[in-house]
Amino acid sequence: xxxxxxxxxxxFIVTLISIPxxxxxxxxxxGELQGQNIVKALSxxxxxxxxxxxxxxxxxxxxxxxxxPPEATDFFxxxxxxxxxxxxxxxxxNILSNFIFYNKANVQQMRYALxxxxxxxxxxxxxxxxxxxxGETNKAPDTPTLIRCYFFIVAAAAIxxx
Numbered sequence: 001x002x003x004x005x006x007x008x009x010x011x012f013i014v015t016l017i018s019i020p021x022x023x024x025x026x027x028x029x030x031g032e033l034q035g036q037n038i039v040k041a042l043s044x045x046x047x048x049x050x051x052x053x054x055x056x057x058x059x060x061x062x063x064x065x066x067x068x069p070p071e072a073t074d075f076f077x078x079x080x081x082x083x084x085x086x087x088x089x090x091x092x093x094n095i096l097s098n099f100i101f102y103n104k105a106n107v108q109q110m111r112y113a114l115x116x117x118x119x120x121x122x123x124x125x126x127x128x129x130x131x132x133x134x135g136e137t138n139k140a141p142d143t144p145t146l147i148r149c150y151f152f153i154v155a156a157a158a159i160x161x162x
Contacts, residue, residue: 063103
């Protein structure tokens, strides 16, 4: 009788552990592809064919900052910088449509900040993204799915054992 309970318990544990592993395997490989796409998207920032005429100080960076002083707005918006920054955003968007900058802004929000900063409204010269998105940032999960799956496995085993 004790042997039967032990076998049933072991089968239960193996089943409990197997389900999340098989479910998470596809998520892990998908995450690996996502990581490769992030590297490709980040390579757009270093592409010498995109940024040709814009000074380094005015370029968009992976943190999502555009550091254009108010007195350089006309130079940025009328010169090659605005066009090249849009080309950079196109490059990123074509590789990874859900790219998130370090400041948690997405490509569309960056476009909005560029358009507003170069408009002839009271927002001209203001490329501060936080004022345009009003605290509305991406809600991407902080904990990777694979880690959550492993946590589930450990929690299920702990519940079973205690």
